[in-house]
Amino acid sequence: MIGLYIHIPFCEKKCGYCDFVSYPNRQERMGDYIDAVIREAENYAGETADSVFIGGGTPSFLPEGEMRRLVEGVARSIGIAPGAEFTIEANPNSLTPQKAREYAALGANRLSLGLQAVQPELLERIGRIHTYADFLRALEAAQAAGFSNISADIMYALPGQTLAQAEETARTVAALPLSHISAYALKLEKGTPMYGMKQPDEELDRAMFHGIRAILERAGFARYEISNFAKPGRECAHNIKYWTLKDYVGLGAAAHSCYQGARFSNEDRLDSYIEGMTKRGTGRITYVKRSEYDRIFEKIMLETRLTRGMELAGLPQGRKFMDCVSRLELGGLLTRQEGRIVLTNRGLDLQDGVVLDLVGSI
Numbered sequence: 001m002i003g004l005y006i007h008i009p010f011c012e013k014k015c016g017y018c019d020f021v022s023y024p025n026r027q028e029r030m031g032d033y034i035d036a037v038i039r040e041a042e043n044y045a046g047e048t049a050d051s052v053f054i055g056g057g058t059p060s061f062l063p064e065g066e067m068r069r070l071v072e073g074v075a076r077s078i079g080i081a082p083g084a085e086f087t088i089e090a091n092p093n094s095l096t097p098q099k100a101r102e103y104a105a106l107g108a109n110r111l112s113l114g115l116q117a118v119q120p121e122l123l124e125r126i127g128r129i130h131t132y133a134d135f136l137r138a139l140e141a142a143q144a145a146g147f148s149n150i151s152a153d154i155m156y157a158l159p160g161q162t163l164a165q166a167e168e169t170a171r172t173v174a175a176l177p178l179s180h181i182s183a184y185a186l187k188l189e190k191g192t193p194m195y196g197m198k199q200p201d202e203e204l205d206r207a208m209f210h211g212i213r214a215i216l217e218r219a220g221f222a223r224y225e226i227s228n229f230a231k232p233g234r235e236c237a238h239n240i241k242y243w244t245l246k247d248y249v250g251l252g253a254a255a256h257s258c259y260q261g262a263r264f265s266n267e268d269r270l271d272s273y274i275e276g277m278t279k280r281g282t283g284r285i286t287y288v289k290r291s292e293y294d295r296i297f298e299k300i301m302l303e304t305r306l307t308r309g310m311e312l313a314g315l316p317q318g319r320k321f322m323d324c325v326s327r328l329e330l331g332g333l334l335t336r337q338e339g340r341i342v343l344t345n346r347g348l349d350l351q352d353g354v355v356l357d358l359v360g361s362i
């Protein structure tokens with residue numbers, strides 16, 4: 001069984017902070033793109049996915065009927081296991097009741113809606129094209145179509161955002177009929193229009209996250225990963241596969257795969273991906289066979305993000321490594337629990353440093 005990710009690199013307008021591979025004003029290539037992804041799926045004929053995630057970009061920006069063509073086309077090569085978690089990402093302004101019904105009829109059972117903040121001035125500052133009212137309309141459409149597993153993304157550390165605003169957003173979403181909330185710190189990357197804008201300092205950033213965490217936990221959303229919170233049993237199975245290094249295949253421009261002992265990624269330029277796939281049947285640009293060191297590094301970097309911790313089995317447990325674990329335990333950054341190491345809340349705040357220490361002691 002594999003996880004299946006499909007990237008939809010189209011957006012109506014580019015948000016001010018966005019460095020994802022997404023193209024505004026390229027709707028004329030949507031049809032060719034879907035043909036190319038269906039062609040790419042043929043490379044994995046015979047595989048079965050027990051989790052599917054269609055992300056972007058903005059999958060809900062595809063016109064009505066195109067999601068059906070995509071999913072049915074891909075499923076001719078890659079089977080979808082009964083009961084598989086099947087997520088589609090949607091933008092509040094493009095998820096219509098018709099599209100929500102189309103997704104449910106295709107077998108999707110989870111929706112992920114990008115909200116980011118409830119304050120209109122913050123949504124405008126970061127270049128989002130929807131309002132909080134649009135989000136509520138999309139949520140209603142999703143529920144009416146039968147979705148009960150719905151996630152929302154919120155962001156903190158936005159330029160000009162106050163602690164009270166970050167907490168107001170968390171309180172508002174915590175009271176909605178959602179099963180999962182992702183709370184990400186905004187990171188402004190070079191080359192994006194917002195790069196260089198002043199963001200909350202480290203102290204305020206942490207205060208925002210701690211405030212959000214407390215509000216979500218009080219409302220019954222348990223933190224299961226650095227930035228992710230879920231009601232019981234609603235953790236994202238697809239992303240857990242990613243954090244625990246299970247095989248997944250990514251289809252589409254810029255999609256990454258971790259498959260049969262190798263990591264590879266696709267061409268991120270839209271036209272090149274389509275031409276490559278159409279003419280040569282492949283859009284791959286990098287192919288790296290993972291070494292044992294890569295596997296250990298990835299395991300430490302990804303599994304320590306989970307609040308259930310990282311299994312020690314499969315790691316070389318030499319003296320230097322175990323001394324490092326003891327030192328971090330004494331420092332209050334992790335605990336040891338039945339063959340696992342589990343980062344404390346403080347350890348999760350400082351996860352980058354903990355990973356460097358652990359990897360350096362291998």
Ligand code: SF4
Nearest residue numbers: 011014015018022057
């Ligand atoms: S909707 Fe998402 S992918 Fe599209 S521009 Fe905004 S942040 Fe980027």
